[in-house]
Amino acid sequence: MDFRRFINHFDWSLLGIALAISVIGVLAIHSSTHYIDNEFYVKQVIWIVVSLVSLFLIVCIDYNYIINYSPYYYFSMIIILISLLFFGSKISKSRSWLDLGLFNIQPSELTKIAIILFLIYILSRSRWDYISWKDKLTGGLVILLPMFLVILQPDLGTAVTYFPIYLGALFITGIDKKIFIIILVILILFSTFGWYFLLKDYQKQRISIFLFPEKDPLNSGYHVIQSKIAIGSGGFLGKGYKKGTQSQLRFLPARHTDFILSVIGEEFGYLGIFILLNLYFALFYRIFNIIKQAKDRTGIYLVYLIGVLLFFQFFVNGMMVIGFFPVVGIPMPLLSYGGSSLLTTYICIGLIINVKMRKFIYG
C-alpha cells in the first residue's frame, strides 16, 4: 500500500471526532482534579499520544492478517488473565492491574480486542451466510472464558462489556430473528424487572455486596445521588468551567473516571452534554457507514462488533451517571481517565480505519 492511498483513504474525520471527544475529556479531567496533587490530565495526554501511535501502527497491517494471528493473541491474553489472579497488583480490592514498572495496565481492557478478533477468526471460516451451531457455541466459549476470569478479579463492569460482543456476533451472522428477539427481550425484561421489582432492597444490597465487594451499596447509592445532583444542577448552560460545586467540592466520587460525564453535565450544562452526545452520535454514524464500504465478511464483522462494543459502553455509562443503570464501573470510552481503556478504544478505531482503507478487493 503506497503512502498516497494511505493518506487518501485514511478516515481522518473518524479520528478527528474521537480526538475531539478525548480533548473534552482532558479538559474535564483537569477541572475535576486540578486541586489534587496528581497530574491526571498530563497522564491522559501522554496516553492519548501513545494510543495514536498504536493506532497508526495497527492501520499499517492488513486486518485479515491480524485476524489470522488472533488465536495467539487471544490465548496469550487468557494466560495473562490467569496469572493476574495470582500476581496482579491490587487496586481498590480487585486484581485487575498488571504492573509494568512505569505504569499500570488493565489487561481485561485489551482482552476485548482479542475476543473480537478471535471470534471473527472462528465465525468467518464460513463463507456463506450461515454459521453452524458448533461454531456458535465455540464463539460463546470464547466470550465466557475471559468473562469468567475477569469476574474472578473481581471486575464485573469490564466482564459485562464482553457479553454484547457475543450478542452482536449472533445478530450479524444471522440468527433466527424470532429466537434473537426472544433472547433479547427476556434478558432485558428479566434484568430490569428483576432489579427494580422482584428484589427487595436488602436483597439488592446483598447481591451488590456479592458482585461488587469493592463498592458497598451505600457508597454506590451515594455516587448515583451525587452524580444526579451534579448533572441536574448544571441546568442548560452549566456552572462554568472549574466552577461546578459538586465536582469541585469533591461530592462526586470517581469524578475523573466513571463519572466524568457528570462533571461535564454540571460545568457545561445540557448544552455541553448535547454537543458531546452529538459527537458520539457522529462517531457511531461514521462507524456504521464504514460497514457499507467493507470489502468482505471479515471486515463487516470487525467494524460491526467494535461498533456494538463501544456503543454498549457509551450507553451503560451514560445511563449509569443519571441513575438508570446500576453502578458497575464501566468507563466512558474516549472520555474517561484511564490509559488501558483509552488505548483499547483507539486500537479499535484503528481497526475500523484499517477496514475502510482496504475496501478494494485487490491489494
Add this chain to the structure above:
Amino acid sequence: MKIYEDLTPLLKRSRITFFIICFMFLCITVLFWKIQILDHKKYILLAEKNRLREENLTASRGLIKDRNGVILAENRASFNVSLIRENCSDINISIKKISKLLGIKENILRERINQYKFYPKFKPIVIKENLKMEEIARIEALKIEFPELVIQFEPKRYYPFHEIGAHIIGYVQEISSQELKKEKFKNLKMGDIIGKAGIEKKYDALLRGKNGKIRKIVDSRGRFIRELSRIKPIAGKDLSLTIDFDLQKKAQDLLAEKEGAIIMLNPKNGEILVMASNPSYDPNKFVRRFNQKEWEKLVNDARSPLENRAIRGLYAPGSIFKLTIALAGLQNGLVRPRSSFYCGGKAFFYNKEFSCWNKGGHGKVNFYNAIRHSCNIYFYNIGNMLGIEKINIWANQLGFGKITGIDLPGEKQGLVPSPEWKKIKLHSPWFPGETISLSIGQGPILVTPLQIAVHTAIIANRGKKIVPHLLKSNREYSNERIKINKEYFEDVIEGMWEAVNLKGTGKLAQLQGFNICGKTGSTQIISKNENENNKIKTHSWFTGFAPRNNPQIVVTIIVEYGGMGGETAAPLARELFKLYREKNGF
C-alpha cells in the same frame, strides 16, 4: 483470487442495529433533558444543600454530685486528633504513617476509619483522644507532612473517684447505630455521647441538655464563607444524688476483696445513702474510645464487675425471710408473742426431717427468742400453719417478687414461688415440704439486696412503704401502709433488737447506745468454683436499722461466700452504723 460475496444480508442487519442505536441515543438525550432542564430546580436546591455545612456545638453535660456537693461526674477538656480523609493523597499510606506517629496499631486505626466510611469525606474522624501536651506539639510541628490530621477540643466525661459509686453513676459512651434508630434519640447524630448505664442512663435526657449547631456556607474548596445561623447549646442540668460519698467510700472499702453489696437508706423517705457493689469497675474506661480489649475483659469477667449486685444480684433471703413469716403469722393470729415451740435441733414434717442450724436445739423458744436466735424449728411451724398461698401474698406485700421502683435501669424483680408458678415453670405440683424450706428463706425464692433493704425500711417504719431513690427531690414518694397492725411490727422489732443487743445472732453488729435492730441470714448454695468440688458455701446476710425508736438509717449487707451472716456481715454493718452516727452526731 477471491470471489465476491453476497454481503447484503449483513448490511441489512447492520442497518437494523443502527436504527436501534439511534433510538437509544434519543432516549439518553431525552433523559438528560429531563434531569437538567425539567428537574433542574430540584437538583440546584440539593446542590446548595451540599454546600451547607453543619457543625455541632456540644452542650456541656450536667454534673452529678452527692448529697453534700461532692462531684462524682464532671467534664474535662480532652484534645483529640482527627483524620480528614479528603486530605489524604492515599489513605493506606496515611494509615501507615499515622500509625507510626501516634503509636496506634494499623488494623485498629483502619477499623476505626471503616466505621465511619459512610461519612462524607470532609468530616473529621477521631482517631486518638486525651492527647498529652507533647503529642499535640509533635502533631502541630508535623502539620505540613500530615495535612489530613487536625487537633480538636472536646469536653470529656470524667469520674474523679473511679470505682467508687460506679454502679450508681454508670458511664457515657458514643451512641450506637442501633440506639440511633430509637424514637427517643431521634435528635441525635452518630458520634454523640449518651449515658449507657446507671444514673447517666436513667437521667440522660436531663443531663445531656440540647446540642446547638452552626450552619455555614463553604466555597467550592470547602473554605468557610459565612455563617448562616447559629443555635446555642443548652447545657444539661446538674443532678444532686442522695448518696453520701463518705459512707459510700467506707462501704466499698469494707467490701474490698469480697463479692457482695451494701445498701444504706433513709427509711423515712427512701433516700439511698449508699449503694455499693463489689467487684466494681472504673467507668472512665468506657468513656474512652479505644479500649476494646479492656472493655471486653470487663464484660467477660467471671466475677461480673459490671453487674450492680444491689439491684441485679438475686439471692435466697435465708433467715431474713423469717421476719416476713413472723409478721404474717402474727397478723393471721397463728402465733402470739408468748407462743412457744420446742426446738430439739430437728423436727419432722410430712415424713421428712428438717433441722435447725443449732444441732443441739434451742429448747423451748418463744417468739422473741425465735427471732433473736433465728430458730428454724419455730418458723417451720409458723410457715406450715400459714401455707404457701398466704406466704406468697405476704411476701409480695412486704416488697418481694416485684421491683422496688428505684430510679436506676435494669432492676430485677426476683421471685416468690407459688404453686401456679411451679406448675407453669417446672410442670410439677407444689409439695408441702417445700413450704417448710421456704419458711426459712430457702428454696426457689430469690430477692435482691435492695428488696431486703426496702423490706427492712417497712419494718422500721412500722408498716409505711417507701420507694427507694437516688435523685434528691422533695417529691413525696409513697404514703401507703401495709395492712399489718403496728403492735406486730413492734413485736418483730423487739426480736430484732434482742438479736443484736442480747447476744443473739447479730451480736457483732452491736453498737453501745445506738439501739440497732437487725437480722442475720445465711443462704446455702453450691460453690460456683469448680475446683472446690461442689462444697457447700454460704452467702452472708445482715439487715438492720437504728435507732430502734425514730429510725434514721437502714443498712443491708450481703457478702457472697461470706459464711454465717452473724460472723461476716454483722461486723461490717457495725462499722457503717458507727460512721453514720459519727457523721450525723447521735
